[in-house]
Amino acid sequence: MVQKSPPDATRRSEKSRRAIYDAALALVAEVGYPKTTVEGIAARAGVGKQTIYRWWASKADVLLEAFLDLSTQAARDAGAQPYTIPDTGDLAADLKAVLRATVDQLRDPRFEAPSRALAAEGVVNEQVGREFTAKLMEPALQLYVDRLRSAQRAGQVRAGIDPRIALEFFISPLAQRWLQYTGPISYEYTDTLVDYALHGLSPR
């Protein structure tokens, strides 16, 4: 009993880690970010508080990792490679594919409540907003920057366009519909965003 074989220990540790992620996401969805505590996460996960502090420095760190893990899984379940945008040479098709996967992710019930709780906290708590945007959103935004730069090299996007601004035509309307209920979300909608953004609103 004293000397566990490494595979057992790894499995047990992986099981604890998963239980802690699940507890953190469930708790933040139920009571919101301010009332979520390391103690509460530990109690719900059935582990000691010290187990959490051995791996993470704060509740923000636990939640950050739990969300990264959730996003990875949700992307996989939506049939997408997490943290990639395809580059087939057809920019419109690639953007439509990644946005359809994002639509699926936004509709995933596991994702909905905890993501809303965290986004809501970020709106009123600038530190949380900036930290989670930097760590959860910026890596995804960088993929769009890279894909748009590749399209610029291929002559499919005008040379003068700033990709960091242009990418917002693909993600911001979708984010606002999801966050603020300004309209329904569908594949047809995100396909339309891509067509409008690439070709522009004014006649050619």
Add this chain to the structure above:
Amino acid sequence: MVQKSPPDATRRSEKSRRAIYDAALALVAEVGYPKTTVEGIAARAGVGKQTIYRWWASKADVLLEAFLDLSTQAARDAGAQPYTIPDTGDLAADLKAVLRATVDQLRDPRFEAPSRALAAEGVVNEQVGREFTAKLMEPALQLYVDRLRSAQRAGQVRAGIDPRIALEFFISPLAQRWLQYTGPISYEYTDTLVDYALHGLSPR
């Protein structure tokens, strides 16, 4: 003392209404939407609870009106006609003007904290989100729809474009930068959004 002349009564009533708006906005900014109560608003405004219930059915109604009033004032202070988009015949110039006024409004410190508190509640409370979007945002969005339809009639926007989707290129990136700290907000930025959206990202 019993019979007040109508002008006095109107002034007193206007003063109470203003005090109630100010109290409601200050309170929601400080404690958030869930902990804001009609009792709390009344106490802070120095009026009886019944005074509030004489004019409004619920705290949501008080806040809704307080925000409408705030938006009107903020737009005026930003030098814009509230609830209008100019139609000079130059679509790009008109959109840039209204977006610059929106930038000023988003930077108005009176607007910042209560608007964030309300937006955050809307993210996690679908009923609040839908009601305030319908009553506070939709009338503003309709102005964009009308302006884009006018541009379609003038041949400045392609006939096949759905104005309700197209308008999101102007408002959603700005809203996301403001709500989620995904980037800085400036006149140069909103001017760029207008140019990119009208001309499109791909070469012409």
